[in-house]
Amino acid sequence: MADLTLRQQSILGIVIRTYVATAQPVSSKAFLELSGLDFSSATIRNEMAALEDLGYLTHPHTSAGRMPTDKGYRYFVERLLGDVALPLDERKTIRHQFHQARLEMGQWMQLAATVLARTSRGASLITAPQIEQPYLKHLELISTQPKLVLLVLVLQGGVVRQQMIVLREPMDQTALSQLAAFLNGQYAGLDLATVRTKSVELGDLETEVVRILVQLMSAEARQSADVVRDGLTGVLQEPEFVNQSDARALVSAFESPAFLNSLVNTPVGTVQVVIGGEGRWRELSSCSMVLARYGTEGFATGTLGVLGPTRMPYDRAIGTVRYVAELMSGMVSDLYGE
Amino acid sequence: MADLTLRQQSILGIVIRTYVATAQPVSSKAFLELSGLDFSSATIRNEMAALEDLGYLTHPHTSAGRMPTDKGYRYFVERLLGDVALPLDERKTIRHQFHQARLEMGQWMQLAATVLARTSRGASLITAPQIEQPYLKHLELISTQPKLVLLVLVLQGGVVRQQMIVLREPMDQTALSQLAAFLNGQYAGLDLATVRTKSVELGDLETEVVRILVQLMSAEARQSADVVRDGLTGVLQEPEFVNQSDARALVSAFESPAFLNSLVNTPVGTVQVVIGGEGRWRELSSCSMVLARYGTEGFATGTLGVLGPTRMPYDRAIGTVRYVAELMSGMVSDLYGE
DNA sequence: ATTAGCACTCGAAGTGTTAGACTGCTAATG
DNA sequence: CATTAGCAGTCTAACACTTCGAGTGCTAAT
Numbered sequence: 001m002a003d004l005t006l007r008q009q010s011i012l013g014i015v016i017r018t019y020v021a022t023a024q025p026v027s028s029k030a031f032l033e034l035s036g037l038d039f040s041s042a043t044i045r046n047e048m049a050a051l052e053d054l055g056y057l058t059h060p061h062t063s064a065g066r067m068p069t070d071k072g073y074r075y076f077v078e079r080l081l082g083d084v085a086l087p088l089d090e091r092k093t094i095r096h097q098f099h100q101a102r103l104e105m106g107q108w109m110q111l112a113a114t115v116l117a118r119t120s121r122g123a124s125l126i127t128a129p130q131i132e133q134p135y136l137k138h139l140e141l142i143s144t145q146p147k148l149v150l151l152v153l154v155l156q157g158g159v160v161r162q163q164m165i166v167l168r169e170p171m172d173q174t175a176l177s178q179l180a181a182f183l184n185g186q187y188a189g190l191d192l193a194t195v196r197t198k199s200v201e202l203g204d205l206e207t208e209v210v211r212i213l214v215q216l217m218s219a220e221a222r223q224s225a226d227v228v229r230d231g232l233t234g235v236l237q238e239p240e241f242v243n244q245s246d247a248r249a250l251v252s253a254f255e256s257p258a259f260l261n262s263l264v265n266t267p268v269g270t271v272q273v274v275i276g277g278e279g280r281w282r283e284l285s286s287c288s289m290v291l292a293r294y295g296t297e298g299f300a301t302g303t304l305g306v307l308g309p310t311r312m313p314y315d316r317a318i319g320t321v322r323y324v325a326e327l328m329s330g331m332v333s334d335l336y337g338e
Numbered sequence: 339m340a341d342l343t344l345r346q347q348s349i350l351g352i353v354i355r356t357y358v359a360t361a362q363p364v365s366s367k368a369f370l371e372l373s374g375l376d377f378s379s380a381t382i383r384n385e386m387a388a389l390e391d392l393g394y395l396t397h398p399h400t401s402a403g404r405m406p407t408d409k410g411y412r413y414f415v416e417r418l419l420g421d422v423a424l425p426l427d428e429r430k431t432i433r434h435q436f437h438q439a440r441l442e443m444g445q446w447m448q449l450a451a452t453v454l455a456r457t458s459r460g461a462s463l464i465t466a467p468q469i470e471q472p473y474l475k476h477l478e479l480i481s482t483q484p485k486l487v488l489l490v491l492v493l494q495g496g497v498v499r500q501q502m503i504v505l506r507e508p509m510d511q512t513a514l515s516q517l518a519a520f521l522n523g524q525y526a527g528l529d530l531a532t533v534r535t536k537s538v539e540l541g542d543l544e545t546e547v548v549r550i551l552v553q554l555m556s557a558e559a560r561q562s563a564d565v566v567r568d569g570l571t572g573v574l575q576e577p578e579f580v581n582q583s584d585a586r587a588l589v590s591a592f593e594s595p596a597f598l599n600s601l602v603n604t605p606v607g608t609v610q611v612v613i614g615g616e617g618r619w620r621e622l623s624s625c626s627m628v629l630a631r632y633g634t635e636g637f638a639t640g641t642l643g644v645l646g647p648t649r650m651p652y653d654r655a656i657g658t659v660r661y662v663a664e665l666m667s668g669m670v671s672d673l674y675g676e
Numbered sequence: 677a678t679t680a681g682c683a684c685t686c687g688a689a690g691t692g693t694t695a696g697a698c699t700g701c702t703a704a705t706g
Numbered sequence: 707c708a709t710t711a712g713c714a715g716t717c718t719a720a721c722a723c724t725t726c727g728a729g730t731g732c733t734a735a736t
Contacts, residue, residue, distance in 0.1 A: 027698060040710050045699065063698045063717040103502035138480050142492050145675060150496040154480050158488040162498045164441035164673065233590040242582045244574075251589070252571040335502065337483065365729055378679050383730065401686045401729045679736075684729105691724080698716085705710075 004054070004075075011047050012056055013080045016068050020311050023239050025065035070276040070310065073288070077273050077314050084319040090119065091323060098327055105129070105158075108331050109228040112304060112324050117231025120290070120317040121238075122308030123254055128226035129295045129302035129332050131156055134217055135191040141180040141209070146170040151209060153216055157300065157336030161216045165208060183209060192217045227260060240286050240309045249283035254307060263303050268293045268329065271322050276310050286310055290317040294325040295332040304328065342392070342413075349385050350394055351418045354406045358649050361577050363403035408614040408648065411626070415611050415652050422657040428457065429661060436665055443467070443496075446669050447566040450642060450662050455569025458628070458655040459576075460646030461592055466564035467633045467640035467670050469494055472555055473529040479518040479547070484508040489547060491554055495638065495674030499554045503546060521547060530555045565598060578624050578647040587621035592645060601641050606631045606667065609660050614648050624648055628655040632663040633670040642666065 004012065014035045018026045028041040028048065037044075048066050051057045056072035068076070086094075094115050101107045109126050116124035138154040147167045154160055186200055187210075196214055200206075232254060241247040253259045262280070266272045271292045277284035290312075291305035304325060306317050342350065352373045356364045366379040366386065375382075386404050389395045394410035406414070424432075432453050439445045447464050454462030476492040485505045492498055524538055525548075534552055538544075570592060579585040591597045600618070604610045609630045615622035628650075629643035642663060644655050 025698095029698080041698095042700090042710055042712090043708085046709090049700075059699090061698095061717055062700090062715085063696090065698070103504065104500070137482070138478070140476070140478055140490075140492070142476050142496070144475070144494075144496050144673070148673070150492065150498075152478075152490065152492060152498060154478070154488065154490060156482075158480070158482050158500060158502060160488075160490060160498055160500045162442070162496060164496060166441065233586060233593060236582075236586050236589060244580045244582075244585070247582070247585065248571060248574050251574060255571060335482070335486070363729095367729080379729090380679050380681090380731090381677085384678090387731075397730085399686055400684085400731090401727085403729070677736105679734100681733090681735100682731105683733105684731085686730100687726105687728090689724100689726085691722100693722085694720085695718105697718085700715085701713090703710100703712090706708095 004051075004056075008047055008051060009080060011044065012051055012068075012072060013076060015048070015051075015057065015066055016072065016076045016080075019067050020313055023311060025060060025067045027065035030065065068311075070278070073275045073310060073314070077275070077318075081315055081318070084315045084322070086119070086316075086319040086323055094119075094323065095327070103335070105331070105335065106226075106228075108328065109226075110230075112328055113228045113230035116304065116306050116320055116324055117234060119320040120306045120308065121234065121313060122290075122306035122317060123229065123231040123235040123250075124304070124306050125227060125229045125254065125260065126304035126328075127260065127302045129300045129328075129336065131159070131300040131336065132298065133191045133193070134159065135189060136187055136195065136213070136217065138188055139180060139183055139209075139213065141176040143171065143173045143176055149176060151212060153213065155217065157332075161219075163212050163216060165205075165212065167205070171205075179206065179209075182206075187213070227257075229254065235308055238309050238311075240311065246286050250287055250307070253281065253284055253287075260303075263289075263291055263305065266291070266293060268295060268297050268301060268325075271318050271325070273314065273318065288312050288314075290314070290321045292321050292325040294328040296329070296336075300332055300336050302328070302332075342389075342394075346385060346389060347418060349382065350389055350406075350410060351414065353386070353389075353395065353404055354410065354414045354418075357405050358651055361649060363398060363405045365403035368403065408616070411613045411648060411652070415613070415656075419653055419656070422653045422660070424457070424654075424657040424661055432457075432661065433665070441673070443669070443673065444564075444566075446666065447564075448568075450666055451566045451568035454642065454644055454658055454662055455572060457658045458644045458646065459572065459651060460628075460644035460655060461567065461569040461573040461588075462642070462644050463565060463567045463592065463598070464642035464666075465598065465640045467638045467666075467674065469497065469638040469674065470636065471529045471531070472497070473527060474525055474533065474551070474555065476526060477518060477521055477547075477551065479514040481509065481511045481514055487514060489550060491551065493555065495670075499557075501550050501554060503543075503550065505543070509543075517544065517547075520544075525551070565595075567592065573646055576647050576649075578649065584624050588625055588645070591619065591622055591625075598641075601627075601629055601643065604629070604631060606633060606635050606639060606663075609656050609663070611652065611656065626650050626652075628652070628659045630659050630663040632666040634667070634674075638670055638674050640666070640670075 015026045018034050028044040031044050032041060048057060056069060056075060057066040058069050059066060097111060101111050105128060109128060113124045113126050134155045137156060140152040142150045144150050147170050149165045149167060150162055151165055152162045187195055236247055241250065264272060271290060274289040277287060286309055287307060288310045289305055289307050291303060293301050293303050295301035306321060353364050356372055366382040369382050370379060386395060394407060394413060395404040396407050397404060435449060439449050443466060447466060451462045451464050472493045475494060478490040480488045482488050485508050487503045487505060488500055489503055490500045525533055574585055602610055609628060612627040615625060624647055625645060626648045627643055627645050629641060631639050631641050633639035644659060
């Protein structure tokens, strides 16, 4: 990726910003009107042609203006984007909204999704933080019907999981509470690995409970469930999605769990930008993603991001993703922390 | 809605089935090929013209075949559709899938959504059953950090709700357990109304807990949260949604909570068919819905349904919705029953 | 009541033309 | 030597026009 002259950089930047705003190929004339630069259109044409030779811009056809290639966007994101922090007042608004929410991961995720979608014009999605070595805080057995028992698990950080168990023989609540107390004594405070290896003399029901315990805890450790999404309708308005099959590809990726699981592992604190599917997702050639992981490395992390057309306001998207990831990281250490 | 002759009924039925299958206006010639009836095309043309006069069919333009109007679909659904029960083997497959799932409402909902979407070619959605007068089975207070406490509520039928509480002063688990035991003694087994009116001498923290208790329980009684959806991508493939704005209207309705809340209240056990938005939802003029409520009337009910193009296989959709509603009703009485 | 037959309508698809939006290049310019 | 004016060349979008065939509606015959 050879270096561009300063002027080329600035032209590339302006072309990209203009194209992002208008969704129309940028002609040399339109460029001059919008940029306020004092050159003739011929000069701009020459420079644009050079940028095209270098692979940063294209032509849909001879007599059309220029639009960025994926390489052009990449250069823009990596070299031309300076400070992408959101303006202070926007940060304030967002922080304010977060402070008003209840202290509950589900609500925060919902809120984060909404904020991401609104400030970045894309579709947003966010996965619940997954605790790497969850330990059991507490379990409870609650009789709901003579032969039906609800097992409630509270894991580290207030993650709650439940499951019904069918009994062979009816048991009353007193007996169940005793059993729960016994199991709490044996298992509370232990992590999955320890629960698994620990061997205790147990009756039938106890064994069943422990089996489900292990099952729910390991599901916790690597599951694809809990995802919150927002902004799909908004992004479908973008002109690139008049094309039915592109739109469908977007919706399909956005909804599929498989896609989510493939979202890349970058360290917490960095924002990753995937432009035009970047080889990995063939159908998403007209889409870009801005992703980040949040939480505390090695302990509990989740992924959040924005999915939009390649013609995306990268500065806003990156700024928002970064800021929301910070807030969510704070949430994780507040709620899940030791 | 004047009565049609038997022949007109049969012609209308065949036109609708053909149009549903092919998505193309049905010409008199195509009609004869597919129906196997032994008339000349002129006769069919005459009858079609009559059906058009009566408002059951239309013409996109002079030299095109006929397609059903909303009124035509309505007549079809109400008068021409005989037994819509799914074939036994399909019912068997579905029941089998349900038996393999874990005994948990969330999983059942997910499964129901998938089954609905797959067997009816539409997008499906299903709301969690809402208990009208939920009562508190059990509450638990669990310390997660010195000044953070998790309140876990178990309501009737194993519905679990949780919320974090911030303490002014640190408290240890022993104290919290005592407090929980006290509150359980006072409030367990009571329904929302009783919890609300009951007055007990309480300290600061206790009051806070009860406040949240009331809040979570009343949210339970009429909330729009817990919804499971499936099949959006599939329905977007239908040719009616090449039109970007129709597609967007569909996605938008499908995702919006407001739309869900407006879904009609029919008694449990009947299936309702809304054709072409039917005045209520302007944007959904090219969509139909097949809806049913499930559960136990006056106790706990939810809504489920399928959203697709007006050109929908109504027989399958109705059959599937009815059958899945029955299964879910069974689930409700098994899990939530007295 | 049904049907054969034909005139008529309309859309889909193809062709031709034109206006104008841009570019690329060349030769002139400071 | 970078810049620019100017112009030829290219391509699209829009429109008008034509043709083809699918399909109807009607009428007169059975």
